[in-house]
Amino acid sequence: MEKITALSADEIAEITAEASHYEQPQAASIEALKIVQKYRGWVSDESVKAVAQLLNMSPAELDGVATFYNLIFRRPVGKHVIMLCDSVSCWIMGCEGVGAQLRNKLGIEFGETTADGQFTLLPVTCQGACDRAPVMLVDGELETHLDEDKITAILANQK
16 A cells, blocks of 8 residues: 555544545445544545555545535535535524525635635534524534524624
């Protein structure tokens, strides 16, 4: 195996440890991608190639996992990632208005990052909190019963 230079020694150690729990190393693909993202904030093409090599799979196979799983970011994101649910329950409860407020307050559209690199705004499907709609994840933390006041407070607390 050729030396893997696209990953740090810590990343390689963590990925190798995670893969050791499985009969087939490919089974650790999601966890391996999460490890890279933990260190870098996102997963580059170069990182996908290196992780694929470690897990004995093709870069295309691993990229398929990475692009299917919406919590793996395949391009740089802001310091804070806001993922607004746009599923049926959230839509019925006003996620369109919440999305408009977020886009207005942040000055960006879905899929974009603010110029200062602080926020990335992404639409996502169901977060499993339909009874508390509309909802969004902010840096992995669930925010529920969203309205304009709550959005203002959430954004103020993230800066």
